[in-house]
Amino acid sequence: MSAVRTLSVTKLNPATPGVIDVIQQEACPNRVYSYSIASMPANASMVQWSVPSIPGVIILSGQGTASIQVAYPAGAITGTVTAQAISNCGSSTIRQVAVKLPACPPPGIAGKGTDAPDLKDQFKKEPTDGAFDVNVFPNPSTSYFGLIVKSTEQTKLTARIFDMQGRLLKVFTVMSNEINNIGYHLKAGIYILEISEGKNSSTRKLIKQ
The missing domain is CATH 2.60.40.1930 (Macroglobulin (MG2) domain)
Known part of the structure; x- marks a missing residue:
């Protein structure tokens, strides 16, 4: 009878995403912010982002990557943006950043007309x-x-x-x-x-x- 051979299997969960950097790209009333981490976390295949569950808040691009662009409506916004690293082995702890935006002032009104502008x-x-x-x-x-x-x-x-x-x-x-x-x-x-x-x-x- 031969000796017993053993195999050790280690589960490599993805690392927690790094600090989330926030940059405002567009101002009121069509606010767009970018949220990004420095790089894809170790052992991760994607980053799952979430944004405040408020009508009009939209992830415009970047879901699954290390950076997203988010559009916000003109109303006051309070909530969090979160990032979680995902792999076939599991998921990381969640990194989050607070969102607190005041309501935009009322927009101006453009001129009327169906053809070219004045x-x-x-x-x-x-x-x-x-x-x-x-x-x-x-x-x-x-x-x-x-x-x-x-x-x-x-x-x-x-x-x-x-x-x-x-x-x-x-x-x-x-x-x-x-x-x-x-x-x-x-x-x-x-x-x-x-x-x-x-x-x-x-x-x-x-x-x-």
């Missing part, structure tokens, strides 16, 4: 907020912009991009409550994005680097 006045001032909750990220961008128009209903909207001389460069349609990637074709410079439906419109400045 370019004579439009390019003398910053783009304004109108009837839609429009979020563009990242902005500035070196490649493309993510665009999401938040609405209580799924709606088809008209989007127009103008240069700073008021020339119309592109017209296209987008769906509300969906992430649309735009601006691949734009060269480095500053542009105006107009989102409209009927008599309502909102504009944003796009900065392409």
